[in-house]
Structure formats: C-alpha cells, structure tokens
Amino acid sequence: MSRIELLVSGVKQNTDELPIKMNIQSDAVIVNQCDEDRTVRVEYKDKSGRENTIRIFDRNERGVGVSRNLALDNTDHELLQFTDEDIVLDDGYTEKVEKEFDSHAEADMLLFNVKAAPGRETYHNTDFARVTWKNYGRYPAYAIVARTDKIKAAGVRFSTLFGGGAKYSNGEDSLFLHDCLKKGIRIYRTDVSIGHEVSERPSTWFKGFNDKFFFDRGVLYHFLYGRLAGLMSLRFIIVKRKEMCREKPPLECYRLMLKGIKQGKDED
Incomplete structure (x- = not known):
C-alpha cells in the first residue's frame, strides 16, 4: 500500500479513464459528482507496473466542499493529497512528496508547486518556509499534502458554502487553510513541483467582476x-x-x- 492517497474531486468524469489522464501513481479516492450513486473499488496498474487501489464514489450531489469532505472521510493512508480532475501529476510525485515529508518532521502540511494553466496562476514557491496568517490565502487545494492523522485529529473540514457548485463563489481553499492554522496545523511551503493543470475550461464560478x-x-x-x-x-x-x-x-x-x-x- 502506498503511503499517499490522492483525494480527487471531479465532475461528470469518465472514472475509467481518469487515472490514466491524471497519471495517478498511488492509491486514490475519487469523488465524482454526476447523476448516479455508486461506490466501486478497482485495482489500477500505473504505467510503471505498480498496482494501486482506486476507490470511486459516484454521487448525485453538488459542491466541491461536499466532495472533498467525502474523500477526506474515506482516506486512511499516512499522507493525503488533494487534487482535481484537471491536474496531471508528474512521474515520481509519490517519491518527491514522501522525501519532503521525511525531511521535514516539523511540517504537518506541505504546499507543493502545481503549475496552473496560463492566466490562472496564484502562487509559485521558490523556497521552503512557514506559511502564516500573512500568506496562506493564495494557495489552491491541489497544492495541499498533509499528514492524515493531524488533519483528522484537528477535525478540519471544507466549507460547503463556497466553491464550484455551492451557494457562494470561490474561497473554500482559503477557508480550509484558515481553519488549519486556527487549529494549530503547522503549514510549510516547498519549492518542489509535483504536477500541472491542463484544462483551460471556463470557470465554474467566475462570471466577471459583477x-x-x-x-x-x-x-x-x-x-x-x-x-x-x-x-x-x-x-x-x-x-x-x-x-x-x-x-x-x-x-x-x-x-x-x-x-x-x-x-x-x-x-x-
């Protein structure tokens, strides 16, 4: 069993193709917002030949916070890694993440570099440093990898009021990190890169400065x-x-x- 479990949030995805499209190389929980309700467990062999367990939750419900919380409730690995359907992970991302956590016992959570699509960039880490109240607000959920026991012990959840499919626009990522800091989770940023965003799909929430x-x-x-x-x-x-x-x-x-x-x- 891999030390890392990906927590993937998707909308109306072909979950047979998604692990290949995302280059998943670890165990994963995929929550797919669609028009049916089913739970499936499959064994997926990545391109290196390693067997990974993928648990798929198709759910007829909406809201990115709802899907991230369902994934969070169902993870049981040492490390959890949030990501989205339109992220392609780098080869060897598991080794990069594990090495960084093994090198930094002081970190409960690390924020990795994931290159956003042009025009959607909000951050780029150039060093290893503590994330504080002054600079937490620019990081997306797909940058987050954390020690599962620390997150679960703190009882931190994603807000279901904000983000794609929710009542209000974006902000669920910032609120999650806000609550992590409030609960004493030790957050650090790292300059290690683990993937990139490929989709230039229209935003699910931004319709202009209206x-x-x-x-x-x-x-x-x-x-x-x-x-x-x-x-x-x-x-x-x-x-x-x-x-x-x-x-x-x-x-x-x-x-x-x-x-x-x-x-x-x-x-x-």
Missing part, C-alpha cells in the same frame, strides 16, 4: 476576518480597484462587500 463577485467576497471575508471584515474589504477595494472596479465605482463595490459581510453573519 454584483455577485463582490457580494460573495464579502460573505467570504466575514468568515476569514470576523470583526475586521469591513476593514479588510476596504483594503481589498483600494488595492484591486484598477483591476476589478472598471465597471462599477469602487464605493459601490465596497457597499456590495458590506452587504455580503452582513449575509455572512446570518450564515453563522
């Missing part, structure tokens, strides 16, 4: 910053106004975020 974008960002900021949400929203508008406030005056964008903050309080 009313919903700013309102949903306000909801997210309530959960991320609490009583500082209003101040952080103002900072966000000031910093991003040239990029995001071309169609709406900055004051209107800020008011939408304040409305979202109020809605976030009602969601608590």
Whole structure:
C-alpha cells in the first residue's frame, strides 16, 4: 500500500479513464459528482507496473466542499493529497512528496508547486518556509499534502458554502487553510513541483467582476476576518480597484462587500 492517497474531486468524469489522464501513481479516492450513486473499488496498474487501489464514489450531489469532505472521510493512508480532475501529476510525485515529508518532521502540511494553466496562476514557491496568517490565502487545494492523522485529529473540514457548485463563489481553499492554522496545523511551503493543470475550461464560478463577485467576497471575508471584515474589504477595494472596479465605482463595490459581510453573519 502506498503511503499517499490522492483525494480527487471531479465532475461528470469518465472514472475509467481518469487515472490514466491524471497519471495517478498511488492509491486514490475519487469523488465524482454526476447523476448516479455508486461506490466501486478497482485495482489500477500505473504505467510503471505498480498496482494501486482506486476507490470511486459516484454521487448525485453538488459542491466541491461536499466532495472533498467525502474523500477526506474515506482516506486512511499516512499522507493525503488533494487534487482535481484537471491536474496531471508528474512521474515520481509519490517519491518527491514522501522525501519532503521525511525531511521535514516539523511540517504537518506541505504546499507543493502545481503549475496552473496560463492566466490562472496564484502562487509559485521558490523556497521552503512557514506559511502564516500573512500568506496562506493564495494557495489552491491541489497544492495541499498533509499528514492524515493531524488533519483528522484537528477535525478540519471544507466549507460547503463556497466553491464550484455551492451557494457562494470561490474561497473554500482559503477557508480550509484558515481553519488549519486556527487549529494549530503547522503549514510549510516547498519549492518542489509535483504536477500541472491542463484544462483551460471556463470557470465554474467566475462570471466577471459583477454584483455577485463582490457580494460573495464579502460573505467570504466575514468568515476569514470576523470583526475586521469591513476593514479588510476596504483594503481589498483600494488595492484591486484598477483591476476589478472598471465597471462599477469602487464605493459601490465596497457597499456590495458590506452587504455580503452582513449575509455572512446570518450564515453563522
């Protein structure tokens, strides 16, 4: 049994082809949001000839947080690695991940480099360093590998309010890392690369810098910053106004975020 188990979130995927497409070389749990409910366990031989166990959960439900939590509930390996259907993993990623964890006993979680499709880049690690409250917010879930016992002991879950298929737009990744830090999970970044994103599919949530974008960002900021949400929203508008406030005056964008903050309080 491999030390690593991939936790794959997908939507309407051909799960027979997915392990090949993603270059899976370890055991995996695949949660596939589709129009049926079934659970299948298959033995998959990767291109190196190694046998891997793939557990497939087809579920007639929506929400990336729901699917990630189902995968999290069903993993039992030493290390868990979140990833998505449109990530292609590098040959030997298991050895890279295991070596990095073996070299850093101080880390409960490592954030690896996974190259995003052009125009979707949010981060690139150039060193090994601690991730803190100052810099956790730019990492996607598919960068995360963690010691399973630490995550389960902390009881950290993905929010089902945010992300593709959920009520509000993106933010479930940041909220997960936020809650990990809050629970004392020791997070580090590493410059080791383990894969790349291939899909340039349309975003499941981004439809432009419209009313919903700013309102949903306000909801997210309530959960991320609490009583500082209003101040952080103002900072966000000031910093991003040239990029995001071309169609709406900055004051209107800020008011939408304040409305979202109020809605976030009602969601608590």
